[in-house]
Amino acid sequence: MRILHTSDWHLGQHFMGKTRQAEHQAFCAWLIEQVREHAVDAVLIAGDIFDTGAPPSYAREQYNRFIVELRGTGCELVVLGGNHDSVAMLGESKTLLAQLGTRVIPGVCEQLDEQLLVLHRRDGSPGAILCGIPFIRPRDVLLSQAGQSSQDKQQSLQQAIQQHYQDLYALAEAKRAELGGDLPIIATGHLTTVGASASDSVREIYVGSLEAFPTSAFPPAAYIALGHIHRPQKVGGLEHIRYCGSPIALSFDEAKQQKEVLLVELDSNGLRQITALPVPRFQPLLSLRGSLKELDGQIKQAAEQGSVELPVWLEVLVGTDDYLNDLQLRIAALCDGLPVEVLRIRRERGNASASLQGQAKETLDELSVDDVFAQRLSHESFDEREQARMLALYQQVVSELREGDV
Missing domain, CATH: 3.60.21.10 (Metallo-dependent phosphatases)
Incomplete structure (x- = not known):
């Protein structure tokens, strides 16, 4: 059989x-x-x-x-x-x-x-x-x-x-x-x-x-x-x-x-x-990580897997502590003319993460429902016991909603 x-x-x-x-x-x-x-x-x-x-x-x-x-x-x-x-x-x-x-x-x-x-x-x-x-x-x-x-x-x-x-x-x-x-x-x-x-x-x-x-x-x-x-x-x-x-x-x-x-x-x-x-890979999909200088070479290398008809889908994680408000434009310039398509840009937090945490621009498509709740909970002045209680209540609600999704 x-x-x-x-x-x-x-x-x-x-x-x-x-x-x-x-x-x-x-x-x-x-x-x-x-x-x-x-x-x-x-x-x-x-x-x-x-x-x-x-x-x-x-x-x-x-x-x-x-x-x-x-x-x-x-x-x-x-x-x-x-x-x-x-x-x-x-x-x-x-x-x-x-x-x-x-x-x-x-x-x-x-x-x-x-x-x-x-x-x-x-x-x-x-x-x-x-x-x-x-x-x-x-x-x-x-x-x-x-x-x-x-x-x-x-x-x-x-x-x-x-x-x-x-x-x-x-x-x-x-x-x-x-x-x-x-x-x-x-x-x-x-x-x-x-x-x-x-x-x-x-x-x-x-x-x-x-x-x-x-x-x-x-x-x-x-x-x-x-x-x-x-x-x-x-x-x-x-x-x-x-x-x-x-x-x-x-x-x-x-x-x-x-x-x-x-x-x-x-x-x-x-x-x-x-x-x-x-299973053959029917759509090239890559996650790249590094400084802007390192990403330049990585993106060119990734482009070798793509074509005009089938560009490589990219996630780009910029590993730098420098806060750049024109990051998307810089990444777009690195990709110009290449058979790649950037679907998501993320900023990796390094040594300066504490000072940059409030400045990081995360979009909802980068966060799960659990991430959103966790971040919201972190802004409240609850002690550990109260945080655990709130998390348990949240999980119970989510569980009941998902159980009802038939």
Whole structure:
């Protein structure tokens, strides 16, 4: 059984005024080629197929076109909902897409066995059993109790998610026995695990509730396909628990990462082999750092990766303590005539940061919601205990808002 594990496409992402439509289209075409070349039996998308709960029409069209084109390869597709996805929006086409060989699990189902799927080989025979677990919202598995501390809520949520995995895995074992007893069991997930290395574009999804899920709480599945973290990695050094990462760089701090999808081979004995398939870079994206003199050479070097049709997108971090009110004009002069486009200019604070902090010109697109709150909180004369209380209240509000984003 050959499975292709991918996640975090974020179709429809609007990146500092730029659309990612062309990149996503190129990636989808490349992925179809990989499915054919490697005779993949099933593709798993482990959450965040879309960037928002109300994606633009072109993003929905890309999603539908990919499903139609994948069907022509004879490969099955399973789509799991992520924290960026709308349960209602993904679910509205679920029945229709099932006719095209695509099974969608937008959120936790009322009947647990609806999340248990049998994956088939290309000849139609059963090849694996899937515990299809999407992003789990606290209200899906937990009843709120009055008087619980933040730590109590974390522990309760962790136990509830662990129980959800164990219950579904027990159903999978029963299904395996029913089908002959030699099929590998696979699980999915869209969450942060203990020790996972994230990036700037990853939104913390259990703010105030559950920061990270321990690997020891997963069931003994042959392979666990995870989404949410954009950096490809093993979890806790374990070969069979993997984040495949996002297929394109979704923030400048991901620019140097080699993006990949994972080709997972299984048989009756379990996991046989995992092969990382490197995703081509469809849009040059670089973060440059240095003094203006150093940046001159770096920008010229970066321009070698671009063209008139496809300029390099740049983030420029100016590493100097000199306050220059014409910084944008100076950077523009360095880029003049080159196939580069500066999307963001930031000033790195050095030794003079204390005196310059109030002068730094940061724009809202450089700050996350958490950054804005933290900066606002820092201007108040609260003691440490009061600051901690205010932060906890803020996290609770944000958590409740995100839980309600379906």
